[in-house]
Amino acid sequence: MPVPLRLKGQGASPGYARGTAHVPPRARAPSTATVSSGKDRERLLLAVDNAVSALRSLAEGSDLESAAILEFQIEMLRDPAILEPSLARIREGESAAFAWASAMDDYIRGFEAADDEHIRAHGGDMLDIKNQVLRSLNGEAPPDFPRGSVFVGRDIAPSVFLAHDWTGGGAVVLEGGSVASHVAILARSRGVPMVVGVGDVTIDHGTELFVHGDEGYVHGVDDADETPAVYTLTEPDSSQKQDEPSEACETADGVAVTLRANIDHPNELRGLSPRLFDGIGLLRTEYLFPTSAELADEERQEHIYRETLIWAQGRPVTIRLFDFGADKPLPGTQVDLSSYLGLRGIRLLLARPELLRTQARALMRAAPAGRLRVLVPMVTSPAEVEETARIFTEEAATLSERRIDHAISPLGIMVEVPAAALMPEAFRQATFFSFGTNDLAQYIGAAARDSAEVSHLHEASREATLRLLRHTVPLALATGKPVSICGDLTADPSALPDLLACGFREFSMAPARMPLVRKTLSGLNTGGGKARG
Numbered sequence: 001m002p003v004p005l006r007l008k009g010q011g012a013s014p015g016y017a018r019g020t021a022h023v024p025p026r027a028r029a030p031s032t033a034t035v036s037s038g039k040d041r042e043r044l045l046l047a048v049d050n051a052v053s054a055l056r057s058l059a060e061g062s063d064l065e066s067a068a069i070l071e072f073q074i075e076m077l078r079d080p081a082i083l084e085p086s087l088a089r090i091r092e093g094e095s096a097a098f099a100w101a102s103a104m105d106d107y108i109r110g111f112e113a114a115d116d117e118h119i120r121a122h123g124g125d126m127l128d129i130k131n132q133v134l135r136s137l138n139g140e141a142p143p144d145f146p147r148g149s150v151f152v153g154r155d156i157a158p159s160v161f162l163a164h165d166w167t168g169g170g171a172v173v174l175e176g177g178s179v180a181s182h183v184a185i186l187a188r189s190r191g192v193p194m195v196v197g198v199g200d201v202t203i204d205h206g207t208e209l210f211v212h213g214d215e216g217y218v219h220g221v222d223d224a225d226e227t228p229a230v231y232t233l234t235e236p237d238s239s240q241k242q243d244e245p246s247e248a249c250e251t252a253d254g255v256a257v258t259l260r261a262n263i264d265h266p267n268e269l270r271g272l273s274p275r276l277f278d279g280i281g282l283l284r285t286e287y288l289f290p291t292s293a294e295l296a297d298e299e300r301q302e303h304i305y306r307e308t309l310i311w312a313q314g315r316p317v318t319i320r321l322f323d324f325g326a327d328k329p330l331p332g333t334q335v336d337l338s339s340y341l342g343l344r345g346i347r348l349l350l351a352r353p354e355l356l357r358t359q360a361r362a363l364m365r366a367a368p369a370g371r372l373r374v375l376v377p378m379v380t381s382p383a384e385v386e387e388t389a390r391i392f393t394e395e396a397a398t399l400s401e402r403r404i405d406h407a408i409s410p411l412g413i414m415v416e417v418p419a420a421a422l423m424p425e426a427f428r429q430a431t432f433f434s435f436g437t438n439d440l441a442q443y444i445g446a447a448a449r450d451s452a453e454v455s456h457l458h459e460a461s462r463e464a465t466l467r468l469l470r471h472t473v474p475l476a477l478a479t480g481k482p483v484s485i486c487g488d489l490t491a492d493p494s495a496l497p498d499l500l501a502c503g504f505r506e507f508s509m510a511p512a513r514m515p516l517v518r519k520t521l522s523g524l525n526t527g528g529g530k531a532r533g
C-alpha cells in the first residue's frame with residue numbers, strides 16, 4: 001500500500017486549494033563553450049536589456065506593490081556592480097551564459113547566507129534575475145503553467161508569479177522559500193494559498209494535492225477525504241461576474257454581514273464593479289507615493305483619494321493615514337525593524353507633522369467626492385487621536401481661508417496595539433474602530449509575523465489574540481460606534497466562527513478572498529456554530 005502523501009511546512013499565505021501539481025523541470029546548466037566571434041559581451045548586454053524591457057512591461061500592468069518589487073529587480077539589473085563580474089569572466093574566455101550564471105550564483109549564495117531573514121528573502125529575486133537573463137540568452141519564452149494547478153518547486157520567481165493567471169485558482173508549494181519573500185507578499189495580497197519549507201521531497205507531476213495555506217500542510221487529495229468542502233473554494237465564484245451585482249452576505253440565521261475590500265492602490269479596482277462588495281474597508285496609503293517629491297504633492301494625493309471615492313459610487317471608503325515605519329520605510333530611508341516598537345504610524349506622523357498636514361488637506365479636499373472615513377494607524381493613547389483631530393481642524397481652516405472646497409470626514413482608529421484594544425471606550429474622539437489582527441497578534445506574542453525563526457509562536461499568538469478579541473470587541477460595540485476587522489484572520493474560514501461569536505459583523509479583506517468568506521459565513525450562525533442541514 002503506498003505511503004500517504006503528507007507534508008508539513010510553514011504557511012506563507014492563507015487559504016485552501018485543490019489542484020493538480022505542476023512540477024517544472026530542473027533548469028539546465030549553461031554551456032561553457034566560448035564563441036569565437038567575440039560577441040558574448042554584446043549578447044549579455046542585449047539579454048539584460050531584454051529582461052529589463054520585459055519587467056517594465058509586466059510592471060505597467062501591475063498594482064503598486066507588485067510594480068515596486070519589479071522595479072527592485074530592474075534596479076539590480078541596471079547596477080554595474082551586478083554586471084561587472086560577468087563581464088570580467090567573459091574577458092577571461094567564458095561564454096555569456098556560463099559567465100552570467102556563475103557570477104549570479106555567487107551573489108545568490110551571499111544573500112542566502114545572510115543572518116537577516118529579509119536579506120535572505122531577496123535571494124529569490126536574484127535567482128529570478130539570473131533566470132530571466134539566461135532565458136533571453138537562450139531565446140526561451142518565460143515559463144508558465146496551467147490555470148488552477150498547484151506550483152511545486154524549490155522556489156517560484158516573482159516575475160513568474162505575476163505573469164501567471166491566478167483567476168482560475170491554484171496554490172504554491174515550495175521546498176524552501178520564506179514567509180518574508182517578495183513572492184510570499186504577492187501571494188498574500190492576491191489570496192493565493194502558499195506553503196513554504198516542505199523540504200526536499202518528490203511530488204510527481206500531475207499529483208492531485210490539497211494545500212492548507214494557514215496551517216502549512218500539503219496532502220494528497222485521497223488522504224484528505226475528511227477535508228470540508230469549503231476548503232476547495234479558491235476558484236472565482238460565479239457571482240463575481242463584473243456585470244452582475246453580488247448577493248447580500250448573510251449568516252445562516254439571516255443576519256447581514258458587511259464585506260469590504262482591502263487595497264493598496266486604486267489600480268486594483270480596474271475591471272471590478274463597486275457592486276461586488278460594500279465599499280473599501282482599507283486603502284493603505286504608504287504604498288502610493290514611492291518618492292519624497294510625490295509624498296509632498298498635495299494635488300497628486302488628492303487625485304488618488306478622489307479617484308477611489310468616485311469608483312465606490314457612494315459606498316464607504318476607509319483610507320488609512322500613512323503607516324510608515326518598520327518594514328515600510330519613508331521614501332529615501334532604509335528599513336528599520338526596531339521601529340516596530342518605535343516611531344511608526346501615527347507616532348511618526350505626529351513627530352513629522354508636515355507629512356500629516358499635507359495628507360490631511362488632500363483627504364479633506366477629496367472628501368466631497370464620496371463617503372470618506374479616515375483611519376489612524378498604530379494608536380496607543382487617546383491623546384494621539386485628539387492631536388490628529390486638532391491638526392485636521394487647523395488644516396480645514398486653512399482650506400476655508402483659501403476658499404477650497406473640502407469636508408472633514410469621520411476619524412477612526414486602527415486597533416492593533418494591545419493598550420488600545422483593552423480600553424476602546426477611552427477613545428471618545430474616535431468615531432469607529434477597525435481591529436487590525438496582523439499587528440495585534442504580533443504585539444501580543446512579541447513575535448514578528450514575517451520571521452521564520454519565531455514562526456512556532458504564531459499559533460500561540462493567534463489563540464491569545466482570539467481570547468483578547470472575545471474580551472474587547474463587546475466593549476467596543478458597547479460604545480455604539482461601528483466596529484470592523486481587517487487582517488489575515490478575516491480571510492481564514494477556521495477563524496470566522498470565533499470572529500462572529502466575538503460580535504464582528506463587518507469584515508475587510510483582499511477582494512480575491514471574498515467568495516470563500518461569503519460561502520463560509522453563509523453556513524454559520526451568528527453565534528459561530530455551523531448551520532444544521
